[in-house]
Amino acid sequence: MATPLVVSEVAKSFTMHLRDGIRLPVVADVSFSIKAGECAVLGGPSGAGKSSILKMVYGNYAVDQGQIIVKHGDQLIDLASASPRTVLQIRRDTIGYVSQFLRTVPRVSALDVVGEPLVARGEKREIARERASDLLSRLNLPERLWSLPPATFSGGEQQRVNIARGFITDHPVLLLDEPTASLDARNREVVIGLIGEKKKAGVALLGIFHDADVREAVADRIIDVTDFAAGKLAA
């Protein structure tokens, strides 16, 4: 079976055209792969480029150089050069993402926000809501909030909606951008449990966790992002 995610020789920089075209190199020569059932954690200080790597793998940031090969169904696709349409299909079926902050949509209930990735894949809305309820109750989100739009929720409540939304599908690759940052100890435990279940199910996980306890509990391997520091070769 092919490796679900292989990143090779990826480089990324930002060119700030409004600042006289100044070029900010972020990372260079990023290479790693993640096996099915493995959770790799991106390590390194803030500003090292961890989030940028995660965003490139999700197709949210453009890639300057290199390849990001994803096993999408029985095809191997280079995300770095894929068309927007292909990236959308990969997001629907192959790569899931739990972002740091929930982007709320006016008037859509928490239950539907969580169930939406299933509906997008053709699941019935009732079934999606049922699965969403299961996850939200596991994450201890009070039931009275389920029918409300999450815009007014606290940071921790929004984060749990976001986690439920990311974990509801069976995407073979799951990206986690500090999913436990604003959670209390009890809910951190729940997330550690959910990650463990994903690993057992053969999902390849790539995450950023600032919380050392969570990192130790879930990481099979730390990928040190400072190894990919742009300009390191020149220094």
Added chain:
Amino acid sequence: MMTDEPLLRVSALSKFYGSRIGCEDVSFELWPGEVLAVVGESGSGKTTLLNCLSTRLLPTSGTASYRMRDETWRDLYRMSEAERRFLMRTDWGFVHQNPADGLRMTVSAGANVGERLMAVGDRHYGNIRASAVDWLGRVEIGEDRIDDEPRAFSGGMRQRLQIARNLVTSPRLVFMDEPTGGLDVSVQARLLDLLRGLVTDLGLAAIVVTHDLAVARLLSQRMMVMKDGRVVETGLTDRVLDDPRAPYTQLLVSSILQV
């Protein structure tokens, strides 16, 4: 929802007004169920492009082909006027910024919706009325307002009515020109949410012209940024907004006020 063939293929489309550029060398493909946002400032050519695509305006050069319901491909600019009008009335919708441009202001709300159905050959009064009630409900206009003229409606209601009028014939492609422009913020939010839901549920393809990047983020999967008639950047909407590459896109994104 996603098929292997696009619905619309646009190639090297240009429109000149004399020697002035309206839009130049625009090419893209649009698939069923896909929402494309065209953003840029006024004068960037986005409305000219929309008018060319919807055949309200003929381009100076370039082609646009559309996949008809019978799966045949037709060149939009070689169709007869009658064929184009039929397409406009059935398979396409056009939502104007100003609802008065897309509605008949002196006939009832129900007739505004029913008229499009009659245009596609529906003659049964009871069916037409039932569809009108159903569609008014879907755009959150109460049944008790069906006999009122849009003149008596608020701006937000008029815009919702215009949407109902456009969607009642189950079009496959809808053009929208600043659909939330000129509305209060709270009314905008409601309309956007409604549009988002309808587009997803009906699997519509849409081309939305807007200068509002938040509208583009909420409604579209793909985005095209225009400046001086030319496309300066295209890509996934979240990629263009979170990692803008072109100088002009960076300027647009950095000009958004944070609330």
